[in-house]
Amino acid sequence: MAEARKRLTELEEWQALRKHQGEMQSVHMRELFALDRDRFRRYFTEAAGLSLDYSKNLITDDTLALLMALARRCQLPERIEALFQGDTVNLSEQRPALHVALRNLSDEAIQVDGQDIMPEVRGTLARMEEFVWRIRSTQWRGFSNKPFTDVVSIGIGGSFLGPKLVSAALKPYWHGHLNCHYVANIDGSHITEVLRYINPETTLFLIQSKSFRTQETLENTKVAREWFLHNGGREEHISKHFVAVTAKPEAAIDFGIAEENIFPMWDWVGGRYSLWSAIGLPTALTIGMENFRSLLSGAHTMDQHFRTAPLERNLPVIQALLGIWYGNFWGADAHAILPYDHYLRGLPAHLQQLDMESNGKCVTQHGDPVDYDTGPIIWGGAGANGQHAYHQLLHQGTRLSPADFIIPLQTHNPVASHHAILFANCLSQTQALMQGKTEAEARTELEQQGLPPEEVDRLARHKVIPGNKPTNTLLFERATPRIVGALIALYEHKTYAQGVIWDLDSFDQWGVELGKQLGADILQRLQSPSPLSGSSDSSTDGLIALFRSRHHHER
Numbered sequence: 001m002a003e004a005r006k007r008l009t010e011l012e013e014w015q016a017l018r019k020h021q022g023e024m025q026s027v028h029m030r031e032l033f034a035l036d037r038d039r040f041r042r043y044f045t046e047a048a049g050l051s052l053d054y055s056k057n058l059i060t061d062d063t064l065a066l067l068m069a070l071a072r073r074c075q076l077p078e079r080i081e082a083l084f085q086g087d088t089v090n091l092s093e094q095r096p097a098l099h100v101a102l103r104n105l106s107d108e109a110i111q112v113d114g115q116d117i118m119p120e121v122r123g124t125l126a127r128m129e130e131f132v133w134r135i136r137s138t139q140w141r142g143f144s145n146k147p148f149t150d151v152v153s154i155g156i157g158g159s160f161l162g163p164k165l166v167s168a169a170l171k172p173y174w175h176g177h178l179n180c181h182y183v184a185n186i187d188g189s190h191i192t193e194v195l196r197y198i199n200p201e202t203t204l205f206l207i208q209s210k211s212f213r214t215q216e217t218l219e220n221t222k223v224a225r226e227w228f229l230h231n232g233g234r235e236e237h238i239s240k241h242f243v244a245v246t247a248k249p250e251a252a253i254d255f256g257i258a259e260e261n262i263f264p265m266w267d268w269v270g271g272r273y274s275l276w277s278a279i280g281l282p283t284a285l286t287i288g289m290e291n292f293r294s295l296l297s298g299a300h301t302m303d304q305h306f307r308t309a310p311l312e313r314n315l316p317v318i319q320a321l322l323g324i325w326y327g328n329f330w331g332a333d334a335h336a337i338l339p340y341d342h343y344l345r346g347l348p349a350h351l352q353q354l355d356m357e358s359n360g361k362c363v364t365q366h367g368d369p370v371d372y373d374t375g376p377i378i379w380g381g382a383g384a385n386g387q388h389a390y391h392q393l394l395h396q397g398t399r400l401s402p403a404d405f406i407i408p409l410q411t412h413n414p415v416a417s418h419h420a421i422l423f424a425n426c427l428s429q430t431q432a433l434m435q436g437k438t439e440a441e442a443r444t445e446l447e448q449q450g451l452p453p454e455e456v457d458r459l460a461r462h463k464v465i466p467g468n469k470p471t472n473t474l475l476f477e478r479a480t481p482r483i484v485g486a487l488i489a490l491y492e493h494k495t496y497a498q499g500v501i502w503d504l505d506s507f508d509q510w511g512v513e514l515g516k517q518l519g520a521d522i523l524q525r526l527q528s529p530s531p532l533s534g535s536s537d538s539s540t541d542g543l544i545a546l547f548r549s550r551h552h553h554e555r
């Protein structure tokens, strides 16, 4: 168990960073680049097939040294090792967080409660392998003996976003005859739209829920089951068409899933870190087990890097510390994830859960209130689309949101000059954000266009772009399974490293529980046949009454 430590904001290392930020306020990145021709080479590092250019940041060697000192003071190296050792890093729930075990391709044993969990992890992978092979080779077929054409994954949160991201990211590796759909929301439109186009005879449902208690998932599963039974399927066919992944097999059996169709999950894997487990089955079915193992191996390579590389060359650590620098010392509330890769367009959504559910906390892992900012608002979307939408705020807005630009050197789909144009767009953004445009430059530009002086005066101030906006550029050869694995693992470790500095429990999520608790009571009041008795605030009561007025016939 980690010892209570001195308040973060009182550490000399923290105070030194505060002072240093004061000195850096008058520095423009343009000057830093002008002064140091070698800046790109010096602030460029690689690991697991990913290259990080972090030269376009508001940093000097001093900044990095101070950040590294803070990390060491917060015992980051020891805490990284604790994660891999299976220590109780999730204090509030008293358990380890062993997503790294799911992609541990070494011979190393990993103990939980005195038991090596690796045999079970490997055994589950072998079971997945067999299942995936049976479906893809059409040995396992639907009730009318037709091969499966569609897989519908029902799950939400971590049982949805991770696999969905990976399935989309690896679309070029999909099996030609298997389509994959995801249903998450408790909005009837979601499942309706998926069921509309599929055939029950050739559809396999994967029910994905660690707890097997999640309302959205269970309700959607009931609908899928009813639909199956009303469209030709019979009770005795359910076991051919419904498979579950859960850490609570008894609940799945009670629900009607055949015991032999249940794949395990474990308490020591957090939902948002679970795409590497059997929760990844929809992905494995579409890309095949060989590619799924490559995904794991990419993540494993990043794990080894995170565990062994010196902090100064450690990609997740560098990214984490840059985030701390901006969030805690420059007042940045947000961080943008901007993949310039169509296949990676789901990355911001997955990282939103990963980062915001992990580090959106206001007490330390020991329960003490924090007096500093913790996890940022993660947002973003695919480039270059965003350039024609929200990038305006990045360039000229008053709020600071550092951004990660993520781009492959090669495309899966060479079309005309698209990739060169995409790449040029990406680089022009980071360059523009770094250098900006001075008023003098804006004036010269307008004068060169032949505008009269009064027009130059009128427009120049609108055209000034402050620049000095920090960005990282993450490059890789092509979005292969190994690269996608390494990329997601990079962000997992970045999140953990930040949680260590902020002294958080990055593996619990108590904040989401209150809504669930209140939701049960509200649902009851929405559906109750008896007259509405006001027991909450007037806003909630008023909204409940409004809903009831439209649905009285259903109660």
Ligand SMILES: O=P(O)(O)OC[C@H]1O[C@](O)(CO)[C@@H](O)[C@@H]1O
Pocket (backbone or CB within 6 Å): 156, 157, 158, 159, 208, 209, 210, 211, 212, 213, 214, 217, 271, 272, 357, 509, 512
């Ligand atoms: O896999 P389960 O247990 O259905 O949970 C789904 C999601 O719900 C959450 O608990 C949040 O409500 C996430 O952490 C989790 O990934």
